[in-house]
Amino acid sequence: MSLLKEEGGCKVGWAWYDNEAEADARSKVESEARERKFAQGYDFGYQWPGSYQHFPNHPELGECWCVVTT
Numbered sequence: 001m002s003l004l005k006e007e008g009g010c011k012v013g014w015a016w017y018d019n020e021a022e023a024d025a026r027s028k029v030e031s032e033a034r035e036r037k038f039a040q041g042y043d044f045g046y047q048w049p050g051s052y053q054h055f056p057n058h059p060e061l062g063e064c065w066c067v068v069t070t
Contacts, residue, residue: 004061006069012047013069016061023052023065033070044070 002022031050
């Protein structure tokens with residue numbers, strides 16, 4: 001199991017993974033998409049697609065990594 005859940009927002013989304021390798025791979029894909037959209041003038045607000053954060057003890061998911069998606 002790798003992808004735990006995905007959430008959509010108004011400018012970006014979030015993908016939650018149970019391991020860092022999968023989060024890092026998704027981060028690279030989202031970084032490329034971010035650069036394409038950024039070149040077209042898209043505003044991501046205060047979020048930065050492709051970045052990810054480790055949560056050692058998330059209250060719902062346990063240990064996980066969250067990737068900001070486009």
